[in-house]
Amino acid sequence: MTKLLDIKNLRVEIPIQGGAVHAVRGVDLSIDRGETLCIVGESGSGKSMSSLAVMNLLPKGAHRSADRMSFLGTDLLRLSHRGMARIRGDRIGMIFQEPMTSLNPAYTIGNQLQEVYRRHRRAGRAAARDRAIELLELVGIPNAPLRLRQYPHQLSGGLRQRVMIAMSLMCEPDILIADEPTSALDVTVQVQILHLLKDLQTKLGIAVILITHDLGVVARTADRVAVVYAGQILETGTARQVFGTPRHPYTARLLDSMPIPGMMRLRRKLQAIPGTVPSLTNDFQGCAFAARCDRARPECRTTEVPLVREDGHGFACLHPETEARFAQKAGV
Amino acid sequence: MLRYTAQRLLVAFAVAISVSVISFAILRMSTDLAQALAGEAANQEQVEQIRIAYGLDRPLPLQYLDWLADLFRGDLGQSYYFRSPVAELIGDRLPLTFSLAISSLFLALVIAVPLGIIAALKQNTWIDRACLTLAVVGQAMPSFWFALMLIFFFAVQLQWVPLSGGATWQGLILPVVVLAYYAMPAIMRLTRAGMVDVLASDYIRTARAKGLSSTSILLKHALRNAVMPVIALAAVQFGFLLGGSTIVETVFALDGIGYLSWESIQRADFPVVQSIVLLFSLIFVVLTLLTDLLNAWIDPRVRG
Ligand SMILES: Nc1ncnc2c1ncn2[C@@H]1O[C@H](COP(=O)(O)OP(=O)(O)OP(=O)(O)O)[C@@H](O)[C@H]1O
Ligand SMILES: [Mg+2]
Numbered sequence: 001m002t003k004l005l006d007i008k009n010l011r012v013e014i015p016i017q018g019g020a021v022h023a024v025r026g027v028d029l030s031i032d033r034g035e036t037l038c039i040v041g042e043s044g045s046g047k048s049m050s051s052l053a054v055m056n057l058l059p060k061g062a063h064r065s066a067d068r069m070s071f072l073g074t075d076l077l078r079l080s081h082r083g084m085a086r087i088r089g090d091r092i093g094m095i096f097q098e099p100m101t102s103l104n105p106a107y108t109i110g111n112q113l114q115e116v117y118r119r120h121r122r123a124g125r126a127a128a129r130d131r132a133i134e135l136l137e138l139v140g141i142p143n144a145p146l147r148l149r150q151y152p153h154q155l156s157g158g159l160r161q162r163v164m165i166a167m168s169l170m171c172e173p174d175i176l177i178a179d180e181p182t183s184a185l186d187v188t189v190q191v192q193i194l195h196l197l198k199d200l201q202t203k204l205g206i207a208v209i210l211i212t213h214d215l216g217v218v219a220r221t222a223d224r225v226a227v228v229y230a231g232q233i234l235e236t237g238t239a240r241q242v243f244g245t246p247r248h249p250y251t252a253r254l255l256d257s258m259p260i261p262g263m264m265r266l267r268r269k270l271q272a273i274p275g276t277v278p279s280l281t282n283d284f285q286g287c288a289f290a291a292r293c294d295r296a297r298p299e300c301r302t303t304e305v306p307l308v309r310e311d312g313h314g315f316a317c318l319h320p321e322t323e324a325r326f327a328q329k330a331g332v
Numbered sequence: 333m334l335r336y337t338a339q340r341l342l343v344a345f346a347v348a349i350s351v352s353v354i355s356f357a358i359l360r361m362s363t364d365l366a367q368a369l370a371g372e373a374a375n376q377e378q379v380e381q382i383r384i385a386y387g388l389d390r391p392l393p394l395q396y397l398d399w400l401a402d403l404f405r406g407d408l409g410q411s412y413y414f415r416s417p418v419a420e421l422i423g424d425r426l427p428l429t430f431s432l433a434i435s436s437l438f439l440a441l442v443i444a445v446p447l448g449i450i451a452a453l454k455q456n457t458w459i460d461r462a463c464l465t466l467a468v469v470g471q472a473m474p475s476f477w478f479a480l481m482l483i484f485f486f487a488v489q490l491q492w493v494p495l496s497g498g499a500t501w502q503g504l505i506l507p508v509v510v511l512a513y514y515a516m517p518a519i520m521r522l523t524r525a526g527m528v529d530v531l532a533s534d535y536i537r538t539a540r541a542k543g544l545s546s547t548s549i550l551l552k553h554a555l556r557n558a559v560m561p562v563i564a565l566a567a568v569q570f571g572f573l574l575g576g577s578t579i580v581e582t583v584f585a586l587d588g589i590g591y592l593s594w595e596s597i598q599r600a601d602f603p604v605v606q607s608i609v610l611l612f613s614l615i616f617v618v619l620t621l622l623t624d625l626l627n628a629w630i631d632p633r634v635r636g
Contacts, residue, residue: 057540060455081546089543096541101534105633106556116542151632167542 004174004207005054006030008068012049012231015061021280023049023062025231028307029209031175031224036201036208038222038239040215040254044277046231047211048097051177055094056084072174090120093168097180099161103152109163110148117170135166138203139196158189165196169204176201177209182217194221215260219243227251230278230288237313247313247320250289287317295319336628336635344621351613352403356396359606368412368602403610409603413596418607421592429581429588432504433573436511441566444516448523448562449555455528463524467517479510479583507584511577515569522565526558533557560627567623571616575608 012024024046031037039047053064054076069076071087079087088094096102103112113135114128123131129148136144139162152160161181168176178197182190198221201208212218218225222239227250235248243260246252253273275292278284287293290300300318307316359365366383367374374382383389387398402409408418451463486506487495494503530536531554539553578590589608596604628634 055541057537085540085543085545087543088541094541096534096538098534102538104535104539104553104557106631107552115544115548119542119544119548153633164538167538 002073003030003070004033004035004072006068006070007054007066010050010053010064010066010069012046012053012058013063014049014059015063016281019281022283023231023280024053024064027228027231027233029226029233031207031209033174033207034201034205036198036210036221036223038218038225039209039211039228040213040218040225041228042213042277044280045228046280047228048179049231050228051094051179051209051211054177055088055092057088057094086120089116089168089173090171091173092175092177093171093173094177095161095164095168095179095181097183099157099164099181099184102164103160105152107151108148109150109152109155113148113163113167113170116167120171131170132166135170136163138169138200139163139166140192141166157185158193161185161189161193162196165193165200169200169206172204173206175207175209177211179211180213181210183213197221215243215255215258219260227254231280232288232316233307233314234289234317235313235315236307237315241311241313245322247315247322248289248317249293249295249319249321251315252321252323253292295321333628333635337625340621340624340628344617347620348614348617351617352400352610353396355606355610355613356399358609359602360392360395362602362606363600369410408607411596411601411604413599413601413604418603421604422589422607422611425588425592428586429574429590432507432511432577432580432586432588433570435504436508437515437566437570437573439508439512440515440519440569443512444519445523445559445562448520449527449550451520451524452527452531452558453550460524463520467520470513470517473513475510475514475577475579476583478513479506479580482506482509483583503584503586507577507580507586510580511573514577515573518565518569519562522562523558526561527554530554530558556630560630563626563630564623567619568616571612571619574615575612 007027007029010024010027010029011022014021014023027046027050029037029039029050039050041047049058049062052058053066054069056064056076056079058064066077071092074087076084076087103109110129110132113132114125117123117128117131118125121127132148133144136147141147141159141162147155147159147163152163155163165176165181176197181197182193185193194217197208197210200206210217210221219239225236225239225242226233227235227242227248229250235242235246235251242251243255246255250273253271256271257273259270273292278288278291286299286301286303287296287305290296293300297319303318305316305318307314364379366379366386366388369386370379370382387395390398406419408422410416411418411421414421447463447466451460454460483495483506486492493505494500536549536553539549544553575589575593578594580586581588581591582594593605593608595601596608624634
């Protein structure tokens, strides 16, 4: 079966004064129907740039390249602007980190929901309105007909994010890309929105690419996980593989650095990762994490480290960890 | 929207009252009206007679009410110089100034707004820089010089339009061009700045993520949010244009409000000057009100 989305060696460069930021450096991603792929990593690791590159929505001036970027067999790299616009909002939906500013303040919720359906489905007003009400109800917004007439500023952040989700699902996309959909929300609302996403996914069978720094979320929702650092994937595999036996020291440090609900910590104490993320403006040699890694040897700083796979569990490390870190808590 | 409109109306009314009080006070403090009406040659007795005849000996608040009542009857007093009603003087010249203002603002908007949009879309390209240059030249070039150049080429050399005067519509072409070019740069730069801001906003990214057409993104989602400051600016400029451009009216020998106010100031014709000041203060009040209402209509957040 062909992959829904298949990306090989994605790179993104953003020109800045006197050089370029290499925000994404050779990322491979793929996702199957109905699957949840979580992308985790610290701030600035290139998560947003990777997803924006797929949508061809990179900031002005930014340049993307890849050996391959296909969506259901369509080559996204070769697609015209028009062709890409037909896929966006219809086959691939996207929601963002900033629910407060992602809706147009000048138009009603109804207008903004209906317009995407009318564009892709050539539907009439009445059909689009019915569909909008249906979706608002689906994402758990009561009193939908009233909401349709309201403006974004009349809604709370949580509600606006629900509207964004409804909007991205109007045309039943194959993939929903959610770029940190909850980081701007209150903790209780975060949980609600994540439950909603998980719920919708099972109901509608869509594939979800969920970008987050919250490992708890990953542990609970991911089928597969990709751990990114400085624009590269350092480790990838099923949630069980990556959380149970992390092979890359960065993943291990990341797991050591935060509590993860639903998982039992074995032997180790909570610990922050020392050091800082390397600058992305210059090209460095060897492993990106070497400077902060306690397992690093001289060769880590000089040789390119390829991603090796064992049983679909991939990691880019010359001296991988072997120790188990977590076990699923009983009854969770 | 209804509550907002009522609120704005109330504010506008309060401002209008204050303006009228100030305007009244200025006139009373500028000269002794009785003396002015009686003329230089009058003796003390004649002046006092006039003072009583015109009610100028009464308390100031009463005089203000009288004056206000006159105002509502369209009586703005007598010009010292022309010895004719001020309302008539202004009424005669207003149509000319008004058509100049309307046409030049329209021309400025029609050119500057699209240019501002294009400059924003082609940010930091030669197109953007060309638009910017046009704006800088427009802001730097003195109106009278530009006017004289136009007269020289189009009226004297090519003889496409009459040399001066507002008797025919052809005579208005050059003054409209000069005024429009004067109003254009600010509108263009503000449109560009607004568009640049809006195009980088999250909701435009959302619109693109929805796969909307470029036309819809630009005209529906971006423009509406970008033009709000432009509307306010256009209203202010319209106010200035209605106040009459003394320079342009002088250069083209147009007998409009600008020319009248300039001459009246020179002649110390206070009733005329004061009426013009009052009239245009009120026009500004009305324009501000309209701007607020228009912006509220465009932006639901303003309505509250
Ligand atoms: N417009 C831009 N100009 C220059 N550099 C940028 C720009 N946008 C992002 N970057 C850089 O690109 C890198 C990757 O950014 P990206 O937004 O993808 O990170 P992220 O993983 O999504 O982080 P976060 O968790 O904070 O959202 C960062 O180092 C950032 O500084
Ligand atoms: Mg991000």
